[in-house]
Amino acid sequence: MRFNMGAIVHNGYYFATMIVPSTQNRLGVTVTGAQLRAARGLLNMSVSDLSERTGLAMNTIRRAEATNAVAPITTANAQLLVSTLEAAGVVFIQADTMGAGVRLGAVDQEPLQRRRPSGPA
Template structure:
């Protein structure tokens, strides 16, 4: 799933998602946006894994047959991330 697809599904700006995905340290986004991203990805079949020992946290796909994403934003609406 691309950043733009995730932005469409969550209603968040693509830049917000890019900040959340930035490496090194905690994501510089607010708690509500982090929960929205987590819930959306979980609904898409992503399982978040806690850190164990020397291994860091991670994620994996749990169900390859998860329902495909549908658009939440209306077609033709303004989308500032794509310059429209």
């Protein structure tokens, strides 16, 4: 295993960095639980909504989102979650020196509307 070493400067301080090789699976999907949570939040999508769109059990999605590390789910489930969230308008950003992330694909992207009212009627 090979590591890339480097340094970044922040507020006048040097920080050593080490970029660990990606743990991409055979389909090229490396997604963290934090990315999945953030993507769902950007879209205003509930676990139930994502479960309905993907056909995955809500517990599978919760388990995937429960960590900040690589999501502990199968390759097929990771691919399904990523492709569903991307189709809804999220772009996954692979890890670099600043870490992994997500963003909306379009500046004018509207979050999904809740199907149920969010408060008492």
